[in-house]
Amino acid sequence: MTAMQPESLLDWAGPIANGALVTLQIAVLAYAIGLLLGLIGASAKLSPIPPLRALATGYSTLIRAVPELLLIILLYYAGGDAIEWLLSLFGLDSRIEISGFATAVGVLAFVQGAYMTEVFRGAIVAIPRGQIEAADAFGFSRWTRFHRIVLPGMWPNALPGLSNLWLILIKDTALISVIGFNELFFTIQQAAASSRAHFVFYAAAGAIYLLMTMTSTAIFERLERRVRRGEA
Amino acid sequence: MTATNPTTDAAHQKIAITVDHLVKCFAEIEVLQDVSLAVPEGTVTSIIGSSGSGKSTLLRCLNLLERPDSGEVCIAGERFQFGNGQRIAHSDLERLRSRVTMVFQQFNLWPHLSALGNVIEAPRHVKRLGRRQARQLGEHYLEKVGMIDKRDTYPVALSGGQQQRVAIARALAMEPEILLFDEPTSALDPELVSEVLSVIRDLADEGRTMLLVTHEMHFAREVSDQVVYLDTGRIEVAGTPESVFNDPRCQKFASPTA
Ligand SMILES: Nc1ncnc2c1ncn2[C@@H]1O[C@H](COP(=O)(O)OP(=O)(O)OP(=O)(O)O)[C@@H](O)[C@H]1O
Ligand SMILES: [Mg+2]
Numbered sequence: 322m323t324a325m326q327p328e329s330l331l332d333w334a335g336p337i338a339n340g341a342l343v344t345l346q347i348a349v350l351a352y353a354i355g356l357l358l359g360l361i362g363a364s365a366k367l368s369p370i371p372p373l374r375a376l377a378t379g380y381s382t383l384i385r386a387v388p389e390l391l392l393i394i395l396l397y398y399a400g401g402d403a404i405e406w407l408l409s410l411f412g413l414d415s416r417i418e419i420s421g422f423a424t425a426v427g428v429l430a431f432v433q434g435a436y437m438t439e440v441f442r443g444a445i446v447a448i449p450r451g452q453i454e455a456a457d458a459f460g461f462s463r464w465t466r467f468h469r470i471v472l473p474g475m476w477p478n479a480l481p482g483l484s485n486l487w488l489i490l491i492k493d494t495a496l497i498s499v500i501g502f503n504e505l506f507f508t509i510q511q512a513a514a515s516s517r518a519h520f521v522f523y524a525a526a527g528a529i530y531l532l533m534t535m536t537s538t539a540i541f542e543r544l545e546r547r548v549r550r551g552e553a
Numbered sequence: 554m555t556a557t558n559p560t561t562d563a564a565h566q567k568i569a570i571t572v573d574h575l576v577k578c579f580a581e582i583e584v585l586q587d588v589s590l591a592v593p594e595g596t597v598t599s600i601i602g603s604s605g606s607g608k609s610t611l612l613r614c615l616n617l618l619e620r621p622d623s624g625e626v627c628i629a630g631e632r633f634q635f636g637n638g639q640r641i642a643h644s645d646l647e648r649l650r651s652r653v654t655m656v657f658q659q660f661n662l663w664p665h666l667s668a669l670g671n672v673i674e675a676p677r678h679v680k681r682l683g684r685r686q687a688r689q690l691g692e693h694y695l696e697k698v699g700m701i702d703k704r705d706t707y708p709v710a711l712s713g714g715q716q717q718r719v720a721i722a723r724a725l726a727m728e729p730e731i732l733l734f735d736e737p738t739s740a741l742d743p744e745l746v747s748e749v750l751s752v753i754r755d756l757a758d759e760g761r762t763m764l765l766v767t768h769e770m771h772f773a774r775e776v777s778d779q780v781v782y783l784d785t786g787r788i789e790v791a792g793t794p795e796s797v798f799n800d801p802r803c804q805k806f807a808s809p810t811a
Contacts, residue, residue: 449661451657451659451660451661452661452662452663452664454618454657454661455655455657455661455662455663456663457618457650458616458618458650458654458655458657459650459651459654459655459674459675459679459723459727460646460647460648460649460650460651460675460679461647461675461678461679462643462647462679463643465678465679469674469678470663473663473665473666474663474664474665476665477665548665550665550707551664551665551666551667551707551708551709552664552707552709
């Protein structure tokens with residue numbers, strides 16, 4: 322033991338950088354899919370069709386009520402089984418392995434989508450009625466009204482919430498380590514265990530997360546300034 | 554009490570809007586009770602009446618922002634009958650509304666678009682004009698309302714009067730057959746009212762077909778060919794400005810000095 326050269330941060334720099342990259346990839350993809358799910362969820366929640374509303378409400382309520390760690394584990398196992406079951410319905414019996422990456426993205430996107438549903442719903446409801454009415458009065462189709470008036474009118478209201486969710490998401494990627502996928506946190510755990518320099522590695526992890534969140538906060542601030550250019 | 558038909562001497566004029574026995578209820582209350590009205594092409598009709606008498610509702614029934622419960626509306630060559638369970642296709646609504654545009658009391662400009670952006674939005678995305686053509690059109694109408702210098706300004710940086718002039722340009726840029734104004738100056742500070750009224754007066758002088766809900770009695774008297782006095786959902790008096798403002802039923806509401 323004493324004979325062994327202790328592994329330094331430098332020795333692990335490669336895997337850690339890789340882990341950080343994977344974390345970012347997971348987060349960006351999950352966020353993008355979450356945005357889409359959130360838009361669909363919010364539209365469903367605000368739609369005049371009761372079953373759609375019920376479905377969206379069920380989704381956002383249920384997901385937000387359960388601890389994310391538990392959801393990740395549940396969806397990891399249930400998700401695989403569900404897909405196998407779906408495939409068997411079509412007579413496809415092949416046991417397919419879902420990659421850890423896909424699982425991570427899928428699970429986090431599903432959770433993000435539930436929170437984004439609420440953010441978007443609130444942001445859309447907050448648009449002054451007159452602006453929507455003006456679109457109606459000028460003969461906008463529903464789709465044109467949505468993407469020309471509702472979406473741009475909603476962004477300023479939604480961005481603070483969305484920026485929050487992004488920060489939470491980056492941190493939630495660490496939860497993915499429980500399913501043994503080598504994103505940043507998992508890599509750090511391995512490095513710490515193997516080198517026994519726990520503090521150094523976890524501190525390094527903290528610094529990397531901090532770097533990611535602070536950079537993205539700056540980006541969100543710019544975005545917010547951009548979408549608010551029509552405001553005071 | 555049935556509505557008086559317009560008594561304009563131009564009996565041969567084509568009719569732009571006919572409203573027939575229109576009824577509109579909100580939660581069992583008849584906000585419009587058997588309203589009938591005709592607006593000849595190229596004339597200005599003002600709708601006056603106290604608050605809550607149904608002026609806005611009547612105007613909004615014309616572009617179907619409100620769906621009447623029964624009666625009939627013929628507008629811009631389209632006929633809509635209500636109360637027979639017939640559905641109105643969204644495409645019919647879109648066509649109607651691109652030809653009958655509205656100016657709101659609260660302007661309702663879209664805050665994420667510049668003045669020009671607001672004006673060309675519907676021509677671009679409803680009429681599907683090309684960018685260049687829409688821009689020319691937009692600049693033409695901004696010029697007309699005296700707002701061309703502010704074409705790149707966002708609504709938040711405009712005064713109420715300027716916002717309303719942009720909103721008028723927005724309504725004009727669709728080159729509609731009929732313009733609807735719902736109290737266009739009621740949300741304005743007194744010193745800003747005249748700049749908006751003068752734009753509307755110019756439009757009246759051009760012979761546009763307009764319906765104007767207003768509390769500006771002098772202005773209504775001056776620009777209108779027809780005045781309609783609404784009282785609790787009924788047309789009490791209708792006719793030339795002189796006849797309406799001199800009618801005793803209208804006196805309590807709108808004495809000429811008001
Ligand atoms: N969406 C609605 N739901 C229920 N009641 C309504 C609705 N819109 C209008 N009303 C009612 O209908 C009546 C007529 O309203 P309307 O807005 O047409 O009046 P108005 O003559 O335009 O008044 P004002 O001069 O204050 O604008 C009012 O009693 C109002 O409370
Ligand atoms: Mg009104």
